Each structure stands twice: as structure tokens, then as C-alpha cells.
Amino acid sequence: MDKLIVSPSPHDENYTKTTNIMLNVIIALLPAWGAAVYFFGLRVIPLTAVCIGSCIFFEYVCRTMMKRSNTIGDLSAVVTGLILAMNLPSTLPYWMAVIGSFVAIVIVKQLFGGLGQNFANPAITARIVLMISFPAAMTKWVEPFTHTDLDAISSATPLPLAGTDNAVSYLDLFLGKTGGCLGETCALALLIGGLYLAARKIISLAAPLSFIGSLFILSWISSSDPVYQILAGGVFLGAFFMATDYATTPITTKGKIVFGLGCGIITFIIRRFGSYPEGVSFSILLMNVLTPYIEQLTRTKVLGAKEAEKNEG
Template structure:
């Protein structure tokens, strides 16, 4: 019998990048619908602008660098939608376009392309926009505000989010039901906890993502905010901490990015806990009320070390590297 020696992987799952990215896009539909429901058609147009900027940047970059066309894998489209979910509906269209170009060209393309990027492109682009245009990134429209979709930028009276009240510290003025449904100020894709749970549940059922990162992320946030509650009711403080801001969006859609999260089971557990601990620390002691973006980006930088420190058990070998 002849043995054919080849490099791994030896067993293929049959899944393709386009299929996985397509599942993520489907999972984001509830959050996008909720954003359009509460902030109007401008939220949809802003998302379209961001996606278009990402697709054009991907195509132009690959053409200039004489590489194959990767638009069919849908990764650029996913980056565009995720970036739009982290923007307020009142953000100017040029801001969304600049973020899309930065995410694709700088964070993804210059580092090597899909699978080579160290940081989550959408979150890195959001951090870039907050650094240079912070005032635009915190102009949250109140639900039901009429935002002109034909205007390049919109002037509004900023609405306080639940996290702004919690930074005082005080419990939010919105009811827990309003926060759960999304009837509050915030970014397009983070306001509705219900929509994000539906999308996250879909990804888990389709086995697109593992339970380890979202469960440990949300669990560590829940435990820390319950123990170190700043409100009169620790349970309410914990629930508002979980549903207010971008924790659910980060736990299900950002922290689970294949290229920027650990591949080992133990590494994923540590990674999720690290994201949760850093999120709470940034929220409690940081300048801004939200900390999800920087928590995940910092843990992205630790992924290589986590994979090295938590290797999976290798079968068929003995000590010294020999084959059994």
C-alpha cells in the first residue's frame, strides 16, 4: 500500500469563506432592521455607503497590487456592515467612507489580506474615527428622530445613552424593556439587545462561531458588574451593563472574528474573559463611557501568545518530537 505524505489540513469541512461570511451577513439583518426602525432610512443609506466604500477599496487595492479579486468571499461586505453598526445614524457619509477605506486598505490589505490581519478591521477603523473625529462619533440621535437621508451630514441634539447615565454613576432613565428592544440612543447596530441575541443565536446554531468567546465575554462582564455594582440594585446594574452599549455586538460579531481570535479552546476562554475584564475596566475608569472597542483590540494583540501558551494536545507523537 502506498502512503501519500502531504501537509495539513488532511480533512476539509467543506465550508467556504463566502458561506461563512454570508451567514454573518444574515445574522446582522435583525440588528440592521432594528437600526432602520429606530433611526430611519438614513441608517440603511449609511450602511450602504460604508459597504460600498469597503468593496471599492478592496477591489482597487487588489487591482493595484496585482492580486486576485477577493470580492466574492464577502469579507469586505461583512467589514462594511460591522463598521456601520458601530456608527451613529447621524454620522456624515464621508466619515463612513473614510472608515471603510481605512479598514480595508490599512488594517486588512497592507498587513497581508484576509486571515493575515492582526486587528479586527471594523473595530480598528472605529478607533481611528474616534481618534480623529470624536465629536461626530458621539452624536447619538434619539429614537424616532427624523434624519434626512439625502443630507451629507446631519445636525442634531445629541441624545444621552444608557452608558452616559451609568458613568455618573446612575441607573439609566430608559426602562429595561426599552433597552432590550432598542428604544434608546446609540449606534445603529448596538441599540437592540433582542436583535443581537437573535443574530448571535443564529451564528451559534449554524456553528459559525463557538460558544466559548461570547459566553466567557458576557459572563465576565455580568459577574464583575454584579460584584462591583454602582447602582442601588446590582441585578439591574448588571442587566443594563450587558444590554447597554456594544457588549452584545462585540461578543457575538467582533470578538469572534476568525482571523483575530484564538484557535485553541483554552485560548478562546482566556480571550473571552480578557475582553470582558477590560471592557468593565474601561467603562469604570476610562474617559469614554464605552470600552468594547479597545478591549477587543487589546486582546487581538494577545491572540498569538494565547495560541502559543495553550496548544491543543497532539496525537501520534512522543516526547522529543518523534512519531509514535
């Protein structure tokens, strides 16, 4: 005779484990990473290895020092290192990448309790810290296919060239044939990765679509080239891989839409009126801080809650 097992929700036994989620994110990032190797050369490989290796090292050391169960096997540190690498220029010195990994893992992630407890996206925060601390190194871009002499081939990213005679073509922006961070140039590869995650039900498209859509509409209203604005910079990388982070973004669909709209609006404001040509990283970080309030405003009301309040009165 079968026993009746009483247990708290959720009752679905086919839940997706953290390791499987992280593995799917790694797979989704591979097309963009491969495009970076193709366009910016073999230095992308050791730079990525430094980011991933140092993230794993710092996580292991932190968990050991705090006498907590080690979590390097869940692949979250690997994902953090890979996303951090995708947010860096190919010319960045390795020691700076190690500092970025330290900020991401030790300060943003582990000091707040580890995976799921961090208030902000670790890779985004690390990029901003590096950008503020080492602005020259973090804005040194190279032209694709000319990575044999890194000191002689620095170039501008597409965003400052918008509306000028030197503006990059839509095709080059879509394929990634332009200067920029490793993972933000090839929109096609990022789109493939994002759709893969959506098809695997790892992410919802609510935040990415509201992010990209709001930036597109605001750019169109302000007479900026909306297609150029969404293809240039880190919009696709941020929308699909960082605005969908489980720990730092809202859970509800309404919350995800609000989060994406906020990212799009702040990105537009920074690009249009700020001193930085790019605003994706800052917009996501600011919306990470607002996530608890967004969840509170968009949370689903408990069935019968209103009636209970009336009865109490």
C-alpha cells in the same frame, strides 16, 4: 478499482467556504440592521451602502494595484463594511464613513496581506480611529423615532445614565429603544443573530459567553447593575460579531475563553475607571494584539512530544 488517494489533512471535503461563512454573518446581522432602520430612520440605508460600497471599492483597487487575485467575491469586504456601519451613529457624515472604510480595508486588512493575515479586526480599528479623529461626530446620538430633525434631537447613550434617575429601562435596552450606534442598541436582534451563527456552527459561544459573563460578574461585584452593563453599549455586538472573528481571535476553545475573559475585564476597567463610558472596541483591539500569545499558551500539545524531548536528552 478505486485508487488510494493520499493527501495532507484536513480530509473533510465538506468544509465551509469563506463566502458561505460571510453570507451567514450578513444574514445574522440583518435583524440588528433592520432594527436600526426602524429606530433611526432611512438614513441608515445610505450610510450602510456607503460603508459597504467603499469597502468593496478599496479592496478592489488594493488587490489590483498589488497585482493579486481579486477577493471581492468572498464577501469579506461586504461584512467589514456592514460591521463598520453597525459601529457608527446614524448622523455620521458619509465622507467620514469612507475614511473608516479606507482604514479598515487598506491599512488594517490589505497592507497586512489580506483576509486572514490582518492582526486586528478591521471594523473595530476603523471605529477607534474615527472616534479619536472625529469625537464630536462619533458621539452624536439621536433618540429613536425622532430622526426627522437630526440637529435637534441629540441624546446621551445609556451607559452614562446608569445608576441615575434617567437610566433606560431593561426592556428598552433589550429591544433597542435608546440612543447609540446602529448595531449596538437592540440586544434582542443581536442575540438572535449570535444564536443563528452558533446554530450554523459558524462561531463558538466560548468567547461571547466568557466576555458577557466576566463583565456581568465584575459589575455585580463592584455594585454596578450587571444586567444594565451587559445590555447597554456594544457588548452583544462585540461579543457575537467581533470577538469571534476567525483571523484575529484564538483558534482553541481555551484560547477563546481566555480572549473573552480578557475582553470582559478590560471593558469593565475602562467603563469603571476610564474616561470613556464604553470600552468594548478598545478591549477587543487589545486582545487582538495578544491573540498570538494566547494561542501559544493554550495550544494543544502534540501527542508524544514530551517523550520525544526526553529521548533527545
